[in-house]
Amino acid sequence: MKYQERPTELQESAATETKMAFAEHLNQFNSFCDALHNLERNLETTGNDAFKAALLSSGRVVKTDEGAEWQHDVDLMKDISICHRRNAGEMEFAVVESVPLPSGETKEVLNSGHNVREVLQTFAHDQRQVLRLWKDDVTAQMREHLEQKYPGHDMSIVVESFEYKMSRALAQRPAQAQNQSRGVRI
Amino acid sequence: MVFSRPNFFLKLIGAGQLRNNNNQQKRMETIPENEKTTPATTPLAERLAYSIQEAADLLGIHYYTMYRLIQRQKIKTCRVLRGKLLVPRTELVKLLQTDLR
Numbered sequence: 001m002k003y004q005e006r007p008t009e010l011q012e013s014a015a016t017e018t019k020m021a022f023a024e025h026l027n028q029f030n031s032f033c034d035a036l037h038n039l040e041r042n043l044e045t046t047g048n049d050a051f052k053a054a055l056l057s058s059g060r061v062v063k064t065d066e067g068a069e070w071q072h073d074v075d076l077m078k079d080i081s082i083c084h085r086r087n088a089g090e091m092e093f094a095v096v097e098s099v100p101l102p103s104g105e106t107k108e109v110l111n112s113g114h115n116v117r118e119v120l121q122t123f124a125h126d127q128r129q130v131l132r133l134w135k136d137d138v139t140a141q142m143r144e145h146l147e148q149k150y151p152g153h154d155m156s157i158v159v160e161s162f163e164y165k166m167s168r169a170l171a172q173r174p175a176q177a178q179n180q181s182r183g184v185r186i
Numbered sequence: 187m188v189f190s191r192p193n194f195f196l197k198l199i200g201a202g203q204l205r206n207n208n209n210q211q212k213r214m215e216t217i218p219e220n221e222k223t224t225p226a227t228t229p230l231a232e233r234l235a236y237s238i239q240e241a242a243d244l245l246g247i248h249y250y251t252m253y254r255l256i257q258r259q260k261i262k263t264c265r266v267l268r269g270k271l272l273v274p275r276t277e278l279v280k281l282l283q284t285d286l287r
Contacts (some may be wrong), residue, residue, distance in 0.1 A: 028250070032250060078248075079251070082254060097254070099247060099251060099255070100205075100246070101243065101247065101281070101282065102246055102282065103282050103283075107255070110258070121234045126257065126258075129249070130254050130257045131253075133253050133256060133271075134253045135255055136251070136269060137238055137253070137270060137271045139269075140265075140268045140269035140270040141237070141268075141270050143268040143269075143270075144268045144270055147268075159269065186193075186275055
């Protein structure tokens with residue numbers, strides 16, 4: 001089994017060097033994974049908070065690019081909040097994202113629905129896909145980086161170790177995280 | 187020739203100056219001979235595609251936002267050999283011209 005192979009000295013040092021080169025990506029990735037896990041763990045509470053905020057109505061209007069007006073309820077992440085509007089007497093919730101582009105800030109509804117819990121679940125599911133995309137891209141960058149830095153050497157065990165760590169960070173909740181490591185110690 | 191400010195690239199991209207052959211020719215004339223040919227030394231603003239980090243820097247947004255835009259198919263990307271994502275320059279121009287609408 002590949003993971004049980006003992007890494008060479010060169011692979012160990014390549015792993016250390018790669019960890020430093022991609023430190024920002026790795027740290028940020030872990031932070032976003034934690035944010036996602038917190039959201040998933042507190043889905044019920046966040047949903048209740050959003051519902052309560054909607055009943056109290058902050059009065060802070062969020063106008064999307066399509067011209068629809070929503071009222072801000074709760075911030076979920078940086079630039080992302082949950083909003084509501086009343087539609088024919090029914091409460092409708094939406095996750096609204098602001099993107100501060102140089103041409104001006106855009107606001108867009110990511111997903112919406114009448115059940116705030118379902119809206120949050122869909123949002124969490126989408127964020128998980130974004131993090132998977134990020135993980136795949138970073139490991140591809142690592143592969144490229146290692147091939148350029150160590151031509152002719154097999155560094156697949158190093159990339160796989162990082163890939164495994166990132167997959168584990170994405171899959172596990174912080175409370176369930178284990179201290180075991182596989183392959184190269186990173 | 188060193189371009190260091192993201193805003194400078196953005197102006198170049200946004201104004202469509204890169205598509206102007208005359209301007210490009212003039213800029214090429216100012217580039218030292220040894221920097222003209224190899225892809226590694228091609229100035230950032232003249233490249234056909236950017237990594238996620240570079241594209242995010244050009245737009246002035248966090249790279250996580252770039253991944254979100256890609257996941258929502260607001261920006262099309264291509265994958266190079268190792269699976270690394272690249273954002274074509276045309277997609278950045280399109281995004282700046284249309285925003286997210």
